[in-house]
Amino acid sequence: MFRPVDAPYANTLVAHARELFAFAEATHPSFYVDCISDASGFYNSRFGNPNDEMAWAAVWLHKATNEAAFLTRARALYPTMCKENGTNTPCFTWSQSWNDKHFGVYILMAQLTGEAQFHTDAQRWLDYWSVGGGTRTTGGLMFVHSFGSLRYATNTAFIGLVYADLLTPTNSLYPRYHDFAKRQVDYVLGANPRNSSYMVGFGNN
Numbered sequence: 158m159f160r161p162v163d164a165p166y167a168n169t170l171v172a173h174a175r176e177l178f179a180f181a182e183a184t185h186p187s188f189y190v191d192c193i194s195d196a197s198g199f200y201n202s203r204f205g206n207p208n209d210e211m212a213w214a215a216v217w218l219h220k221a222t223n224e225a226a227f228l229t230r231a232r233a234l235y236p237t238m239c240k241e242n243g244t245n246t247p248c249f250t251w252s253q254s255w256n257d258k259h260f261g262v263y264i265l266m267a268q269l270t271g272e273a274q275f276h277t278d279a280q281r282w283l284d285y286w287s288v289g290g291g292t293r294t295t296g297g298l299m300f301v302h303s304f305g306s307l308r309y310a311t312n313t314a315f316i317g318l319v320y321a322d323l324l325t326p327t328n329s330l331y332p333r334y335h336d337f338a339k340r341q342v343d344y345v346l347g348a349n350p351r352n353s354s355y356m357v358g359f360g361n362n
Contacts, residue, residue, distance in 0.1 A: 209262060314338035
């Protein structure tokens with residue numbers, strides 16, 4: 158993002174990202190609550206395993222550097238993530254969040270490679286929320302958890318829009334994901350039973 162306007166700063170960021178990734182790999186990915194135990198009562202990272210974060214980092218490093226080694230590493234990490242298996246498991250019914258990155262990895266890998274495996278995983282997850290068995294409030298908000306419910310809806314909406322753009326409007330799945338995402342965003346901005354905007358400073362109510 159910074160490279161067109163400040164290449165030296167972009168280089169600094171990439172250098173630190175490389176260092177962090179190397180550190181994580183060398184020390185064997187673990188859970189941050191193992192060393193920051195007070196966080197376990199609020200943001201407990203012991204859900205699944207750390208490999209979704211590692212795959213997420215590898216994909217972004219590939220995008221930043223265009224180095225094949227990072228994409229190769231992401232491919233190796235991909236099957237080891239806390240990846241849902243198509244059944245109604247907690248991992249499958251979740252969303253991109255502070256502790257779960259594998260849904261974003263689906264979309265980035267599909268974007269980078271165009272390979273069917275990644276499109277299949279992305280579509281299975283998005284289908285679950287857009288037309289499948291995902292829980293909804295009476296007003297139509299997708300509901301993952303009561304703690305910060307809007308962040309899960311907006312994260313899923315954002316990823317859905319990125320994926321819809323990858324498909325282009327001529328693809329039959331485009332309106333499914335695009336329209337679902339727009340409904341979630343509209344709910345947050347005021348199209349809900351309270352007619353209230355949940356974004357500070359936006360809207361009349």
